[in-house]
Amino acid sequence: MKTNWKAIVLVGLLSSATTIAGFKLLDEGGERDVIFKEAPTETLARFTSTGLPAGTPGDFTYAAEAATPTVVHIRSTMTRQVRSSRSQMPDFFRDFFGEDFGGSQRGPQRAEASGSGVIISSEGYIVTNNHVVEGADELEVTLHNKGKLKAKVVGTDPSTDIAVIKVESKSLPPIVFGNSDAVKVGEWVVAVGNPFNLESTVTAGIISAKGRGLGIISQEYARKYGNSGNFEGDSPLEAFIQTDAVVNPGNSGGALVNLKGELIGINTAIASPTGSFAGYAFAVPASIVKKVSSDIIKYGNVQRGYLGIMLEDLDSRKVEEYGVKTSLGVYVREFTDNSAAKAGGVTKGDVIVRVDGIETNSVPQLQQAIGLHRPGDKVVITVNRDGKERDLTVTLRNRTGGSDVIKREESSTALNTLGAKFGDLSGEEKQRLSRYKLEGGVKVLSVEGGKLSRTGVEEGFIITKINGKAVRSVKEMQQLLAGKSDTMVQFEGLYADAPYDVYTFGFKL
Template structure:
């Protein structure tokens, strides 16, 4: 009896030793952030602003979150991350608002990087250093398109961060954020890189770094470090349904931010390359309708008159597959690539047109000021035509063609209830310029093409609505 018990005891001891060794190995494998924090923290600053803003008025929008009970800086943060149609309306009453954010010093003579939304509209900007001294900051310049701002404080031999290379960052790599969430200075949070090159709505020119680092109000504008203690990003946004951190944070790549900062410091503004096209994502149905093996590239939904793309021969319906040899996997890849090009530089675009690949060389232009890229639009009239899609269409007038810069197309006059057109969301006033990869020249031409549409296959249609063009797809069952 003694020997079996002894064997059992020894087995238990061995198992305990093995678990202990595994625990030690796991502990040794976890990163130690202490040295990084000691080295980098002195260059991280707290940013507070003061501004006069219109007071909020009541709204009967039931989808609008109730923000009245929040401190002012949290209310401003949540409104920034809220869809525009859910933001509270403003009145003419004025109130004093304080907001909090973070930033970091990039030069010993006092240049500071932060987010544009942290200091946007501020009447006064205060930078608090790690020794708790406070300095008034001068706004050097901002770039709302990338949400980057450059500040200047007076000082000598100030502590600075080390600037890294965000292109070398790898998914799964450990990263660390230092900032002032809820005003708690120099708070440290860690996580990993979840993805790279993320595109967010209304942020066309930033290929965001996605992380699971805990970011909260006050972290905006603070640095994201790699394990070498180098800044690889500026913490900018979170994805949230609750107003707080939910595991998805987004940082502006430091390569993008530094390029913007250098242009703001030297010229006071940021120049970007521009093609003059409106593009959209290529989904599975669109890929099938354009004869692509898989969804990829940027579909040209609109070519702006006298823009660089128009002069270079780009046409509506082209799918841009690469730019200067760099593949366009998602449509958002194209603005990132072209935006980094200089005015006057050449862009070799590989496109697929009518099922055939070809290369177009376009001279890149300079991105116009916001709101100047698109033209205007208005209504239409003429003879009617009906078709199997369930719409009545009319000819475009010469004035409409000139206004919209169109050579052809038809205007939808009526949409029948429960028709194929109604089911895909077509509306009266929409302009149809292409159907089944064919340009529409008249109501008669439209009816003929609609009559010959295939059944149970994805068909593309280009629609112009509210100054914007896009391709949609549908299938006819009969």
């Protein structure tokens, strides 16, 4: 008991030695640099990264007390458009009265969802999952002290399933960021969140794996945006921390912390055939969370550095097939246009074994190492070529092949928020609408997520007005939506099979 007591005291001392609290916002040309509250980098050789002596059973009380006040409950409200068909109407009625008779009924319906979030700044910034806030018209945050605040979305990154929201408050308790790269398999962790609307719930477990690439985000990516994707050029980034701490629906966006109460991940997904916890859960590492959230706050979107290569994991069969001299690393299959790696001296058939001295034994590990950098950053790539290792300095590029920061374009961001593909009307469709004194519109080609999916708008819907102004093409739609982020926008439209039924709905972009 004495040993445990001393360990707990030591945890408190180490935690109190964290760097100066802070989330400084420095205005420079409209951009804001963000400094998170972080744990000290110093470590004691005889202690584990949890701050406890190696082999000492974990005491979860300190972690729970430190982390719980920083985790919030998020309730999102959205409007869905309900469509019910009366297809059982006898054909002779349709023949007599026309196709519009007995047609579909549509109407708005309110829906709610909930999740968790973690306070990362006393200024009111909160990090959560993108899927927790996607498509929401309204967000309400419940603090640990039961206080309720309205929140707005600052920005989202579907490629990592991370989002940042903000409430108007200047005295919130921010969480301390830990070093997610230093955590070890077998280490105790605590998950804090709001499962099943049960506020401030704490569970414990161990880290059972690191660098998991499950294809969860990639599958959602393909479902919503097609194989080519639409993440402003960003590809899905998965390098999950796997834990057996109990995580259930509502925990999404909550904190995964070590025994010092330091954030090492944002709980994102569970592996379950039933939708409830079945043994394993997955969290986005804090290193990725910190990079993504700081970019969102400063630039409005995520700045990703790219090597510009097509990668492949190795196994014994592929080692023999490709004739490489090592099975540890990531095989370089091909280069993209304007590849930074190729310009830096990487060649096809190389095996990348380290990035800045950190081992990269799988594609997710390599993606994580590169994903923490911005365009223009220099990284040291260690490759195994013909059995010999060599270091190459590579300057990362942005998705267009340059090294500049790519700012968010308001019109494209608004379209992405809608979560649909749009097209101009054909001449025949325009002529048909002209019978009803309409000059044209923009046709919804497919609905793949986002705001429109929450309203229930279906493929074939024609948007005729935005904020009361007629819209006749996708280009006009982009112009009308430019600069409308974080503002209420009203849409008006109809379905070609029922042109007299005009639908109006609105939400905040």
